Amino acid sequence: MCNLVTEGFKYACGHYIIERKKDKVDCMSPYCTHSRRHRNPCPNCACDRYYGPDASETVLGFRPGFCPECKPWYNGRNGAR
Template sequence: MCNLETEGTKYGCGHYKVTRKIRKLDCHSQYCIHSMYHPHNCPDCHCEQYFGPDARETITLRTPKYCASCEYWFQQGAQQR
């Protein structure tokens, strides 16, 4: 499973949102569609299609605000119900 090195924003709720992908770290597996070793003509491909956890997360901005998902649940919608 390939991984990414990213830059992003860290929110007050604890979530991290990627704003820029710096580089991909190749896992060198023929069963990972993101790897350069994955065959281009893979028949009926059921290979790994997701990246693993970020290898490195560089926080470029910290904010006390909540991310968009948490903003609704903790600041607006959930409190009204």
């Protein structure tokens, strides 16, 4: 699985939200869709489609309050949209 080098902000809820993706660490696997070794086109592709954990997270700052994902839950709406 390929990984990303990111910059982002940490919220009071503890979540880290990515602001910028700076670089990609290539896993060099032919079975990862993000790798440059992945076959294109890949017939009946069942390869990994997700990135692994960030290789590096640079915290640009801390933001008070909840992140956009937590805000509905902690405002009493229980995630209802």
